[in-house]
Amino acid sequence: MVENSLSPASITNNLDTHFIGQRVIYYPRLTSTMDVAKREAQQGAVEGTIVIADEQTAGKGRLKRTWLSPKASIALSIILYPSVVYLPSLIMLASLAVAHSIEAVTGLKSQVKWPNDVLINGRKVCGILIESGVRGNIVDYAIIGIGVNVNLKLSGFPEILPTATSLSDELGRDVSRLSLIRQLLVEIERLYLTLQTGGSIFEEWRDRLVMLGKRIRLKSGKTIYEGIAESVASDGSLLLRQSDGSLTKIVAGDATLGD
Ligand code: BTN
Numbered sequence: 001m002v003e004n005s006l007s008p009a010s011i012t013n014n015l016d017t018h019f020i021g022q023r024v025i026y027y028p029r030l031t032s033t034m035d036v037a038k039r040e041a042q043q044g045a046v047e048g049t050i051v052i053a054d055e056q057t058a059g060k061g062r063l064k065r066t067w068l069s070p071k072a073s074i075a076l077s078i079i080l081y082p083s084v085v086y087l088p089s090l091i092m093l094a095s096l097a098v099a100h101s102i103e104a105v106t107g108l109k110s111q112v113k114w115p116n117d118v119l120i121n122g123r124k125v126c127g128i129l130i131e132s133g134v135r136g137n138i139v140d141y142a143i144i145g146i147g148v149n150v151n152l153k154l155s156g157f158p159e160i161l162p163t164a165t166s167l168s169d170e171l172g173r174d175v176s177r178l179s180l181i182r183q184l185l186v187e188i189e190r191l192y193l194t195l196q197t198g199g200s201i202f203e204e205w206r207d208r209l210v211m212l213g214k215r216i217r218l219k220s221g222k223t224i225y226e227g228i229a230e231s232v233a234s235d236g237s238l239l240l241r242q243s244d245g246s247l248t249k250i251v252a253g254d255a256t257l258g259d
Contacts, residue, residue: 006054010178011185019048020078020192021185027051031058034131034145037077041133041141045079050185052076059147062129063254068160072151072168074177078144078188084137086195088235091116092205093195094128094144097187099208102126102148104187105180108170112208114229114238114255118148119210123165125149146184150177202234211255216240220253229255 008024015021023046025036030053037051056075059067069075082090095116102110102118102125111119118126126148133140149166151174157164167175191201206212211229218225218240227242238250 006052006178006181011050011052011181015182016186017048017189019046020189021048021050021182022046023049025049025051027053029053029055029057032056032060033075033077034060034129034143037079037143037145038131038133038141041079041081041143047079047081048189049079050076051079052181060129060145061127061147063252067127067129067147068157069147070152072149072153072166074146074148074150074181074184076146076181078146078185080142080144080192082139082142082192084134084139087132087134087139087142089195089201090130090142090144091128091236092201093188093191094130094146095126096201096205096208097184097191098126098128098146098148100187101180101183102167104183106167106171106175108167111210112205113210114232115236115252120165120167120170122210124163125165125167125170144188148180150175150180206232211257215258216255217258218250218253218255220250225250225253226258 008026011024033051033053053075055071056069059069061067095112095118098118099110102108108120113119116128117124129145132142151168152166154161154166154169216229225240227240230241231239240248240250
């Protein structure tokens with residue numbers, strides 16, 4: 001059965017994690033899970049606390065965009081207190097965890113678009129936003145925000161239809177948000193512990209990236225770059241080979257395939 005709404009108990013009941021998702025703060029409707037998660041983190045919420053909403057009214061995307069977050073989607077934020085050395089790996093961790101979970105629950109194969117969109121058949125199914133509070137080398141908190149288009153009928157959202165998809169549109173049937181959330185929490189904990197025990201997730205993330213070796217157009221701040229997406233560095237930045245032969249390291253931006 002595909003559930004209509006989520007509840008903390010349905011998420012935590014026999015959840016196979018030690019700390020991720022063991023405390024759930026749930027809202028039927030909320031502006032943004034990022035804001036509540038930030039407040040909770042600043043008040044010292046236990047690591048792994050998640051804030052989840054059935055529906056967001058002011059969902060936040062990367063680069064100050066808005067994120068459409070109606071009831072049929074997943075909107076959650078996870079509170080972590082990582083060491084500063086793991087901070088750049090959180091984008092890799094989150095996109096890989098989403099890709100693994102989608103595959104485990106639906107069988108659908110997905111790819112990662114630098115830096116951290118998850119795509120199915122070239123269209124965005126998930127967006128990830130990382131916010132952190134950092135003072136020098138001290139990370140006060142890091143919040144991973146994950147939005148997944150689960151049972152959205154994209155035909156009802158013409159503004160994102162050309163570039164977005166949903167799991168139900170790909171599969172032709174609805175998907176249990178609860179199963180996907182529970183799987184996601186298990187995957188996030190597994191990858192987070194991999195990092196903390198000296199393992200690497202960089203190679204798998206790099207190998208899932210869709211644009212490497214291709215000509216791209218990249219907007220970073222007010223600058224537009226064009227070139228070949230040659231590789232990525234272990235801190236997650238993109239190495240772009242431009243037509244004059246130079247290699248530019250780009251930390252954040254928005255990439256599209258060039259001609
Ligand atoms: C993007 O692709 O621009 C990132 C989108 C991130 C959306 C998620 S939904 C849960 C969390 N709460 C928000 O307001 N944003 C993130």
